Amino acid sequence: MQNKKYKYRVSFPHIGNYYVPIYNWFSNILDKNTTKIIIPKKMSKQTLEFGSNNSPDFICLPFKYNVGNFIESLNQGANVLVQAGGGCKYGYYAELQEQILKDMGYDFKYITLVEKGKIKPFKIYKKFKELNPNLTFFKFIYRFCVAALIAYFLDKFEDYIRLNISYEEKIGKFEVIHKIFLLKLRNIKSISQLFKVKNKYMKKLKNIKLISKEDRNEKIKIGIIGELFTSMEQFSSNNIEKKLNKLGAATKRYTTVTYLLVKKPLEMKRLIKKSKKYIEYELGADGTTSVAHAIELADNGYDGIIHIKPFGCTPEENAIPILQKISKDKNIPIMYLTFDTQNSDTALDTRLEAFYDMLVMNKEKKKVDVLDNKEALDG
Ligand code: SF4
Missing domain, CATH: 3.40.50 (Rossmann fold)
Structure with missing residues (x-):
């Protein structure tokens, strides 16, 4: 060989x-x-x-x-x-x-x-x-810092795509730029080169034409919470983000390497404090953040939440009864998905479509309720 x-x-x-x-x-x-x-x-x-x-x-x-x-x-x-x-x-x-x-x-x-x-x-x-x-130790650390910065910009880039890909006017543009960006990042030699590449491709990404703001507001927004591996390795959750984007939903996901290594440790105390109605202590792994982010997504007007976890993931299993309570208190639908070694794509498609259709109906109903209330107030 x-x-x-x-x-x-x-x-x-x-x-x-x-x-x-x-x-x-x-x-x-x-x-x-x-x-x-x-x-x-x-x-x-x-x-x-x-x-x-x-x-x-x-x-x-x-x-x-x-x-x-x-x-x-x-x-x-x-x-x-x-x-x-x-x-x-x-x-x-x-x-x-x-x-x-x-x-x-x-x-x-x-x-x-x-x-x-x-x-x-x-x-x-x-x-x-x-x-x-x-x-040398210096080279080892310096190159680690460059790699960490690459991961940071990659996360920012992909966050933007997740939030906007279902709004693009011409389908497919985000994907092309994403692929080229990944290839360029692989061979970055210095921090200055990294900034140049990041600025160039971020600009390209932001120049992609999106549908109008009014049309964007009509779209369904879904937050994805849960265990880190199934969140970050899309194959293990049957490419759930792509499936939702294809249905027409904008998706938000908190879990990235940058979040886990930098932001999460800094904000853990704040998250527990913010979720004190539901939890007093850390639930382990991503359980605490699943709870805190569900509250945040509900408060930020998201239409629905999907909680994902691998089979046998104890911290996320512990989070589920709390999430059910949040769903009831805040009137936000949450769908729970567990992934294992045998996952049927068709079964997942059917469940996602049904969940998405329910969110569309909820949104329509809310609009009708607002109009009815307005008419009642106008006399
Ligand atoms: S129980 Fe397993 S899958 Fe769940 S967070 Fe821990 S290591 Fe990951």
């Missing part, structure tokens, strides 16, 4: 489009002469099949996807796997994944970035220095 000419073949798990900053980081801290970065295959039915056939039955779905991803990369010749680790039960899964893959006969080096819930930059640097002895 041509890969074998490289001493190290490094791979990592897929999640949304974050392979772009990760690829940028690794390709700039590792030696091109000795190391090849294997971008993991996009999630597919085969990834899930590999993962579920080789994982314990009742383990969280993201674990299975990761195992499947690793098997695909190992089959492509990878011999170094990097796993983020950290967070909820997931923080304890790294050792198990390593053991499963080694028991399957694969020979590889396993690097975990988060250990016992802590990120220790110097320790991680030392692991990468074993792959590239010429790597």
Whole structure:
């Protein structure tokens, strides 16, 4: 295999489009002469099949996807796997994944970035220095900062698309610019180049013609809350955002890497305070934010909310009874979706269409009620 000419073949798990900053980081801290970065295959039915056939039955779905991803990369010749680790039960899964893959006969080096819930930059640097002895700590950190900025701009870019894609006058323009932007980000060399690319493509995005403001106000707005993996890796939730956008709804999703690593830790206390009618303590993982964001979406006039989670996700299961109460108190419909290894696209389409139609009817009814009230007041 041509890969074998490289001493190290490094791979990592897929999640949304974050392979772009990760690829940028690794390709700039590792030696091109000795190391090849294997971008993991996009999630597919085969990834899930590999993962579920080789994982314990009742383990969280993201674990299975990761195992499947690793098997695909190992089959492509990878011999170094990097796993983020950290967070909820997931923080304890790294050792198990390593053991499963080694028991399957694969020979590889396993690097975990988060250990016992802590990120220790110097320790991680030392692991990468074993792959590239010429790597300096400064370069390691600088290139990490560039990659983090790439992730930040990517999140901003995709947030804008989610909110506006169902308003575009000519369907397909957002998607084209998105694809080119991803390609450009992958090979960014410096922070100044990153700003130039971001400004250029953000401008292109904002120049895309949208339907009129009146027509936009008529559209249904749906907030998506829930567990992080199913939120950020669209394959694992059957591309729910695209499906909703296709139906004509604008979607908002809070969960992104930027949100999880930067904003969430800073605003956790405020979120609990704001949700004090419903919760007193953290629910773990994304449970607290699901509750707080449901309140925010209802207060901001969203037409409906969809709560998504993988099968067996305890923090989100704990959030559901609270969300049901919020839905009742604030009169906002919430649909609950659980994703597992066997998901039917047709069944999801039917449920989404029914939910969307109900929201359209609710919106119409609200308009009629406003008119009736006005007429009654006018006498
Ligand atoms: S948040 Fe849910 S899916 Fe993720 S590790 Fe925790 S229990 Fe598993």
